[in-house]
Amino acid sequence: MINFRNGIIWYLVFLSSTIFHEFCHAFTAMKMGDLTAYEKGQVSLNPLPHIKREPIGTVVVPILSFILGGWMIGWASTPYNYEWAYTHPKKSAAMSAAGPISNFILLFISAIIIHVGIYFGFFLAPESINISNVVQATNPETFESLAKIISIMFSLNLILFVFNLIPLPPLDGSGILPMFMGEKTGRKYMDLIRSSGLSMIGLFIAWKLFDLIYFKVFLAFINILYFGSNYR
Numbered sequence: 001m002i003n004f005r006n007g008i009i010w011y012l013v014f015l016s017s018t019i020f021h022e023f024c025h026a027f028t029a030m031k032m033g034d035l036t037a038y039e040k041g042q043v044s045l046n047p048l049p050h051i052k053r054e055p056i057g058t059v060v061v062p063i064l065s066f067i068l069g070g071w072m073i074g075w076a077s078t079p080y081n082y083e084w085a086y087t088h089p090k091k092s093a094a095m096s097a098a099g100p101i102s103n104f105i106l107l108f109i110s111a112i113i114i115h116v117g118i119y120f121g122f123f124l125a126p127e128s129i130n131i132s133n134v135v136q137a138t139n140p141e142t143f144e145s146l147a148k149i150i151s152i153m154f155s156l157n158l159i160l161f162v163f164n165l166i167p168l169p170p171l172d173g174s175g176i177l178p179m180f181m182g183e184k185t186g187r188k189y190m191d192l193i194r195s196s197g198l199s200m201i202g203l204f205i206a207w208k209l210f211d212l213i214y215f216k217v218f219l220a221f222i223n224i225l226y227f228g229s230n231y232r
Contacts, residue, residue: 006132007066009145013152014062014072017106017160019047024102025078025095032091034084042078050076071131072156082194089178089186096175103161110154111225123147129222129231131155154225155218162217163210168202169193 023045026037041049051058057075065073085092114135117123122143126136134151137143167173174193178186193199222231 005145006070006148007063009148010066010072010132010152010156011062013149013156014074015047015058017103017153017157018058018074018076019045019050020106021099021102021160021164022050022076022078024098025080028098029078029080029084029095032088032094034081034091034095036079036081036084040079053077053079073159086187086190089181089183089190092190093176093179093186096172097179099172100161100164100176103157103164107154107157107161107221110150110157113150114154114225117143117147117150123150125226125229129219131159131218134222134225158218158221159214162214163206166206166209168206169195170199170203171206174202 022042026042026044029036030038030043037043040053042053044050047058054076057077059074062072062074065071080092080095085095114123117135118125121138123135124138126133132148132151132155134154135147137147164172165176167177178189181189193202219231223229
C-alpha cells in the first residue's frame, strides 16, 4: 500500500535536492563565463523552470519510482554552451563537479542536523537502518516527520553524490575528468564522450555498478555518521 505522506516527503526532498544540484551547475557556469543557463532561468532555486525543462525527470519518473520501489530517483538538466565547454575544458569540469559537491553539502548538513538533534534529545540512532530511517525521533508525535525528512535528505543526497561521481557519460563524473587532463587531451576526451549512444551505454553500466556498490557505501557513511557503531 502506498504511503502518501512518505511520498510527499520523498518528493519534496527529491525536488529540493535535485534543483539545488542543477542550480549549482548553472551558477558555476555563469560565474565562469557561460550565460546559457542564466538566460534560460536555470540559475534559480525556483523549481518551476527546472520542472518545465525536464517534466519527465522531475515529476513522472520520481512518482513512478516511488510507487514501484518505495523511493525516488529522477533527473533534471542544465543547458550549457558546448563551444564554451570545448574551449575551456577545465571550466567545464568545474561546472560538472558543482553538482556532486552540492549533494555532498546537503549530505553534510543533514549529518550536522542529526547530531545536533541527538545532542538536544530530539533524535536517537535507530536499532536498524534503511534509506528512510537513518535517524528516529525520541517523541514521534512531535518530531517524526522531521526525522523522516532528515533521513531521506541524508540518503537521497548520498545516492545523488555517489551515482553522479561514476566517471561514465552522461554522469557528472565523466565531465569532471578533464580537470586532470591537459586542454588538448581534454578536448579529445570531450569529443569521445559526446556520442548519445555512448551515453546510453554509460548510463546502463553506471546503474548496474551503482546497484553493486551503493549499499556498501551507504553502510560506510552510516558507520561514519554514528562513529563507533557497527550497523550491518
